[in-house]
Amino acid sequence: MDLNLTDEQRLLRESAERFVAESYDADHRRKTANDPLGFSPDVWKQFADLGWLALPIPEEYDGLGGGPVEIGILMEAFGRGLVSEPYVATVVLGAALIERCGSTAQKQASLPEIAHGSLKVAFAHSERAARFDLAKVATSATKTAQGWRLSGSKVAVLDGHAADEIIVSAHLHDHQGPSGRIGLFLVSATAQGLSISDYPRLGGGRACNIELADVQLPADALLGDGKDALPAIEWAVDRAMAALGAEAVGIMQTLLDTTLEYTGIRKQFGRPLSANQVIRHRLADMAIQVDEARSMALRAALKADSAPMERARTASAAKAKIGKCARFVGEQSIQLHGGMGVTEELEVGAYFKRLVAFETLFGGTAHHYARHAQLGRTIKAA
Numbered sequence: 001m002d003l004n005l006t007d008e009q010r011l012l013r014e015s016a017e018r019f020v021a022e023s024y025d026a027d028h029r030r031k032t033a034n035d036p037l038g039f040s041p042d043v044w045k046q047f048a049d050l051g052w053l054a055l056p057i058p059e060e061y062d063g064l065g066g067g068p069v070e071i072g073i074l075m076e077a078f079g080r081g082l083v084s085e086p087y088v089a090t091v092v093l094g095a096a097l098i099e100r101c102g103s104t105a106q107k108q109a110s111l112p113e114i115a116h117g118s119l120k121v122a123f124a125h126s127e128r129a130a131r132f133d134l135a136k137v138a139t140s141a142t143k144t145a146q147g148w149r150l151s152g153s154k155v156a157v158l159d160g161h162a163a164d165e166i167i168v169s170a171h172l173h174d175h176q177g178p179s180g181r182i183g184l185f186l187v188s189a190t191a192q193g194l195s196i197s198d199y200p201r202l203g204g205g206r207a208c209n210i211e212l213a214d215v216q217l218p219a220d221a222l223l224g225d226g227k228d229a230l231p232a233i234e235w236a237v238d239r240a241m242a243a244l245g246a247e248a249v250g251i252m253q254t255l256l257d258t259t260l261e262y263t264g265i266r267k268q269f270g271r272p273l274s275a276n277q278v279i280r281h282r283l284a285d286m287a288i289q290v291d292e293a294r295s296m297a298l299r300a301a302l303k304a305d306s307a308p309m310e311r312a313r314t315a316s317a318a319k320a321k322i323g324k325c326a327r328f329v330g331e332q333s334i335q336l337h338g339g340m341g342v343t344e345e346l347e348v349g350a351y352f353k354r355l356v357a358f359e360t361l362f363g364g365t366a367h368h369y370a371r372h373a374q375l376g377r378t379i380k381a382a
Contacts, residue, residue, distance in 0.1 A: 005073075009069065009070060009073055012070060012073050012074065013073045013076075015050070016052075016073065016074050016077035016078075017077045017080065019046075019050070019077075020077050020080055020081035020083065021080075021081070023043065023081070024081030024082065024083060026347055028040075029082055029084075029204065029347075029350065032204070033084075033200070033204060037161075037206075038159070038161075038162070038200070038204075038205050038206035039084045039086065039162070040085070043085055044086075044117055044120075045117055047085060047087070047117065048115070048116055049117075051064055052074060052087070052091075053087075053090070053091055053114060053115055053116070053117055054114075054115035055070055055071065055074065056070070056071055056091060056092070056095065057091075057099065057114065058099065058111070061099075061107055061108065061111035061112050061115065062111070062112040062115045063111065063115050067301075067304075067305070068242055068243070068300075068302070068304035068305070069298070069302065071091075071092060071239075071242075071243050071246070071301070072242060072243060072245075072246035072297060072298065072301040073246070074087075075087075075088075075243045075244070075250070076249050076250035076297075077250060078247055078250065079246070079247035079249060079250020079251040079252075079253075079254070079354075080250040080251070080253065080254045082251070082347075082351065082354055084204040084205040086120055086122070086158065086162055086163070088158060088240055088243060088244065089120075089121065089122045089123060089157075089158040089159040089160075089163070090114060090119075090120045090121045090122070090163070092236075092239060093121075093123040093237075093240050094114065094120075094121030094122065094163075094167060095110075095114045095121065096235075096236045096239060097123065097167055097184060097223070097232060097233075097236050098110050098111060098114075098121070098186075098223065099111060100235065100236065101184055101223040101224040101229055101232050102223045103223075103224060105220075106220075106223060110165075119165065120159070120162055120163050120165075121163055121164070121166070121167060122157050122158060122159050122160040122162075122163035122165075122166045122167070123157070123166075123167045123236070124154035124157045124160060124166050124168045124210050125137070125154065125169045125233060125237075126154060126155050126156045126157070127139065127152070127153065127154060127155060128153075128155055132363035132367050134230065134233055134234055134237060135182075137169055137170065137171050137182050138152055138171070139151065139152025139153065139154065139168065139169065139170040139171065139212065140152060140170055140171050141170035141171065141172050141173065141183055141185060141222075142173045143172075143173065143174045143175060144216075146216065146218065146219075147216065147217050147218040147219040147220075147221060148185065148218075148219070148221060148222065149214055149215065149216055149217070150168060150170055150185060150193075150212045150214075150215040150217060151212055151214055152170065152212050153209065153210065153211050153212065154209065154210040154212075155209045155210075156207050156209070157207055157208050157209070157210055158205070158207050159205065159206060159207065159208075160189075160196060160198070160208040160210060161198035161206055161208045162206070163189050164189055165186050165187065165189060166186075166187045166188075166189060166210070167184050167185070167186060167223070168184070168185045168187050168210075168212065169182055169183070169184055169229065169233060170182070170183055170185060171183075172226065180228075181228040181229075182228055182229045182233065183222055183223070183226060183229055184222070184223040184224075184229045184232075184233075185217060185221045185222055185223065186221050186223060187212075187215060187217065187221065191215050191217070192215070192216070193212060193213045193214050193215040193216070194211070194212055194213075194215050195211045195213070196209075196210055197209050197211075201357055202356055202357040203351075203352075203353035203354030203355070203356065203357045204350070204353075231308065234308070234312065235308070235311070237315075237362055238304065238311050238312055238315035239304045239315075240362065241300065241315045241316075241318065241319045241361075241362055242297065242300035242301045242304055242315060242318060243301075244358055244361060244362075245293070245296065245297035245300055245318050245319065245322045246297045246298075246301065247358070248293065248322050248323075248326050248355060248358045249290065249293050249294045249297050249322070251326070251351050251354055251355055251358075252286075252289070252290045252293060252325065252329040252330075252355070253290055253294075254351060255286075255329055255330065255348065255351050255352070256283075256286050256287060256329065256333070258333070258347075258348060258351075259283065259286065259332070259333045259337065259348075260283060262336070262337055263279055263283065263336055279336065282336065283336075285328070285332070286328070286329050286332050286333070289325040289328050289329050290325070290329060292321065292325055293321065293322045293325040293326065293329075296317065296318040296321045296322055297318060297322060299314055299317075299318060300314050300315050300317075300319075303315075309375060309378070309379055312371070312375055313375045313376065313379075316368040316369075316371040316372040316375070317368070317372050319362070319363065319365070319368040320368040320369045323358065323364065323365040324365055326355040326358060326359060327355070327356075327359065329355070330351070330352040330356070331352075333348055333351075333352065334348060334349070334352055
């Protein structure tokens with residue numbers, strides 16, 4: 001297998017890293033953190049102009065037809081700058097679900113607008129009682145004469161407060177009662193009966209909780225033809241975990257680079273900290289963890305379109321391993337910076353917080369070790 005980047009992929013990496021280095025400094029991050037929106041609409045427009053919003057969208061819908069590896073390259077650059085724009089919510093999750101489940105008319109209506117930056121989407125699936133079980137959905141969608149009626153609640157919706165439309169998962173109820181199928185619905189953020197309460201996420205960006213109180217929707221709000229959407233949800237979440245893993249790698253690389261620079265400058269007893277053999281060993285361990293995490297993120301991206309069982313095991317293995325590496329690199333960076341590492345004077349603390357947030361998104365390390373083991377037993381039994 002050739003793991004070298006193509007010329008186009010190298011250009012994407014170089015342009016993304018250059019853009020992030022020039023646009024995302026400490027002042028910019030502090031400004032967006034204090035903004036109620038949590039990100040910059042001007043930067044979002046630049047994403048559209050650069051073609052990044054169109055990257056994974058098929059060419060027939062004004063996209064560029066990129067894949068998970070290209071998304072990973074972009075997300076690693078985003079991690080270096082702690083980018084807070086709703087890229088994962090709109091492009092990695094939202095556009096992917098519409099492309100996977102939507103009818104031709106729904107794709108034509110939404111995907112070009114996402115590619116051009118005029119439509120932001122969020123995915124509302126997690127519920128309090130689900131405990132990261134993607135199949136556990138209590139929100140209900142009841143068939144009515146006019147269309148559908150949605151009732152329930154969702155938690156931890158990434159960037160839902162800024163979305164124009166929200167993709168809501170619900171258990172389908174037809175005239176015979178519960179169908180046992182999960183459906184996906186495109187719900188306008190201004191729909192009557194929909195209430196949103198947003199809050200800042202650890203490490204930057206925002207998320208929200210959503211309440212649906214008898215939200216009335218037309219029949220065409222259902223994505224696709226009503227088939228069970230659970231396989232598509234699992235596929236999209238596995239791809240999102242691969243993308244977030246690449247972002248975590250970018251964060252860890254920045255922490256490693258910053259710590260190397262700091263320990264080379266900071267002196268103790270007249271010698272740089274990095275002259276101490278114990279410090280060198282800790283820096284070497286950090287570098288090893290970063291390389292291991294990068295390998296796992298790349299593997300998850302390469303397997304994103306494999307058979308469901310293989311894709312799921314790879315995604316869970318990557319999420320668990322990268323989460324463990326992220327915790328180690330973050331903690332070592334904080335410790336080697338001393339007391340300053342946890343102050344706002346340095347940005348090390350902000351990067352560490354984003355890594356902590358990564359560990360909890362879509363299930364923590366323990367959850368994915370267990371999922372990986374369960375999938376392995378399933379394969380062996382088959």
